[in-house]
Amino acid sequence: MNETGTTRAIAAIKQRILRGELLPNEQLRQEKLAAELGISRVPLREALLILANQGLLDRGGQGFVVARRSRAEFAQIHFMLDVLENELLRTVTWPDEETLEYLRSLNGKMKALIDVPEWFEIVELNHEFHRVLWDLSTENLISREVQRIWPLADTYIARGYSLPEQRRTAVEYHERIIAAIAARDGEALLALSSDHRRTTLASAEPAFI
CATH class of the missing domain: 1.10.10.10 (Winged helix-like DNA-binding domain superfamily/Winged helix DNA-binding domain)
Incomplete structure (x- = not known):
């Protein structure tokens, strides 16, 4: 190979x-x-x-x-991720400072791509950021399933990041998620992550018009 x-x-x-x-x-x-x-x-x-x-x-x-995803299919993907990610985030083990610094570094790299023409690496950085969160859970089989489902929406998520303000919103959500994890505030972590997913879904909507 x-x-x-x-x-x-x-x-x-x-x-x-x-x-x-x-x-x-x-x-x-x-x-x-x-x-x-x-x-x-x-x-x-x-x-x-x-x-x-x-x-x-x-x-x-x-x-x-x-691949072409219909609006209905994308909504189904979002629903599955919403249910499964909530379960993962309910079962996190709080990370050490090294993991928190890694999350901050990933988000810092995303922040550097907000206002540049060649911003596409932000999609992979976003994947890695969320993968780290999922892997904090003790539910390893659910984590693997989320990682399998996530790429199905990649094209539309990328289009949702096509504007600098949309990329900025994602980075700001990540900053608040990191703060919630550092404070070990599970309720805030769940609420912020749910809002983040809804915002991503809304920003991807124009791709179906």
């Missing part, structure tokens, strides 16, 4: 999807993609299979297409 080529292809294709350069229902031309990325068809296909497993692509009779 050409891990370097596969990893590069995953990152490049995901970025094109999040940028809107590859649109929902658009078919991926594998020969053209392989040439553009400078890799063979083998690592490219591995990358496409991984992205399909993550929910960013769909497999059809003619190959791979960019």
Whole structure:
């Protein structure tokens, strides 16, 4: 397995999807993609299979297409995440200072991307921020399920972060979440996280118009 080529292809294709350069229902031309990325068809296909497993692509009779989520499907994804994340956050073990500093550093990197044109790394940083929160829970199977579901909404979450004020709102929520964790305030943590999810859902709504 050409891990370097596969990893590069995953990152490049995901970025094109999040940028809107590859649109929902658009078919991926594998020969053209392989040439553009400078890799063979083998690592490219591995990358496409991984992205399909993550929910960013769909497999059809003619190959791979960019996944399209309806408003109803996105609402279902949001509902599942709401239920499961609430359970995870109810069962957190309070982290040490090293973990808190890691959360602050992730959010600091997100903050640095608020007002820049190339902000797409914020999607992966946001994933990592929330993954750390989920892994504080003792409910490891639920944590894995949330991590499986989360990428299904990536394209629409990215569009919800397309404006600087939306990215700023996410960073501000993260700051308040970190403060709640540092204070070991479980009630505030649940309330802030729920509000954060609702805000993300609302900011993604224009993607369905």
